[in-house]
Amino acid sequence: MKKKLTLLLALVLSICFYGIGYTATITYEFTGLDSSNGTLSSPYVMEVDGMTVEITATVDSASGTLHQNTENGMGVSGENGNNRVGNGEALIFDFGSSLVTLFSTELTFHADFTEGSSFDLYADSTFVDSFTFESNSGLTIDFSSYDIQASVFEFLGTETSEDADSGFRIRELTVDYESSAVPVPGAIWLLGSGLIGLLGVKRRKLSCKKEN
Structure with a gap:
C-alpha cells in the first residue's frame, strides 16, 4: 500500500511541476x-x-x-x-x-x-x-x-x-x-496534499507498531 501511495504521489507531483513555465x-x-x-x-x-x-x-x-x-x-x-x-x-x-x-x-x-x-x-x-x-x-x-x-x-x-x-x-x-505555465487543475493539488497526509499517517502507524 505504501509503495502504491508513493508512486501515485510521484505521478501527481510530476503533473504539478509540468505546469511550471x-x-x-x-x-x-x-x-x-x-x-x-x-x-x-x-x-x-x-x-x-x-x-x-x-x-x-x-x-x-x-x-x-x-x-x-x-x-x-x-x-x-x-x-x-x-x-x-x-x-x-x-x-x-x-x-x-x-x-x-x-x-x-x-x-x-x-x-x-x-x-x-x-x-x-x-x-x-x-x-x-x-x-x-x-x-x-x-x-x-x-x-x-x-x-x-x-x-x-x-x-x-x-x-x-x-x-x-x-x-x-x-x-x-x-x-x-x-514558455507559459500549463494550468494545473486545483483538484490535482488537493489530491497531492491528501496523498502526503496519507503517507504521514502510514508512517506514524508504522512508528507506533515498532515502539509497541
Missing part, C-alpha cells in the same frame, strides 16, 4: 543551410529546440529573395547585386504566435568594405532603434538592454553606399523564450 535561450545559425551558396525558398522555416521561425526577405517593402552564404549567413538577393542586406532591403524573422525576447545577433560584412553599415530594427512593426557600425569582419550586437519582446523582428538595411561591397549578412540570431 521555463525560459530557454535559442540560437539560430544561418550558415551551412544548403550545400552551396545561393537562393533559398521563401519563407524559409527553421526549427531549433522546438521553436520555429519563418524567415522572409523584402526589397523596398515588396517580396524579395533570400540568399545564403555557407560561411557568412543570411542575406537578400536584391538590387545591390551583392546578396547582402542593403538599403531598403530587409530580413524578417517571424515566430508566429510565440513571444520571444531578442537577445543578440551576429553580423558579417565583406572584408573590403570599411565605410560602415546600418539598419533599423522593428519589433512587431514598431520601430525600436537605428544601429550604425563600422566593421569589415564580424560583429555581435547585444540587444539585452532593450528588453525587446515580440513575435516578428525586422532588420531593415539603411546603408546608402553604392559600393559593391556594402551591406551585411545575419549569421546568427539568439532569442530567449519563456
Whole structure:
C-alpha cells in the first residue's frame, strides 16, 4: 500500500511541476543551410529546440529573395547585386504566435568594405532603434538592454553606399523564450496534499507498531 501511495504521489507531483513555465535561450545559425551558396525558398522555416521561425526577405517593402552564404549567413538577393542586406532591403524573422525576447545577433560584412553599415530594427512593426557600425569582419550586437519582446523582428538595411561591397549578412540570431505555465487543475493539488497526509499517517502507524 505504501509503495502504491508513493508512486501515485510521484505521478501527481510530476503533473504539478509540468505546469511550471521555463525560459530557454535559442540560437539560430544561418550558415551551412544548403550545400552551396545561393537562393533559398521563401519563407524559409527553421526549427531549433522546438521553436520555429519563418524567415522572409523584402526589397523596398515588396517580396524579395533570400540568399545564403555557407560561411557568412543570411542575406537578400536584391538590387545591390551583392546578396547582402542593403538599403531598403530587409530580413524578417517571424515566430508566429510565440513571444520571444531578442537577445543578440551576429553580423558579417565583406572584408573590403570599411565605410560602415546600418539598419533599423522593428519589433512587431514598431520601430525600436537605428544601429550604425563600422566593421569589415564580424560583429555581435547585444540587444539585452532593450528588453525587446515580440513575435516578428525586422532588420531593415539603411546603408546608402553604392559600393559593391556594402551591406551585411545575419549569421546568427539568439532569442530567449519563456514558455507559459500549463494550468494545473486545483483538484490535482488537493489530491497531492491528501496523498502526503496519507503517507504521514502510514508512517506514524508504522512508528507506533515498532515502539509497541
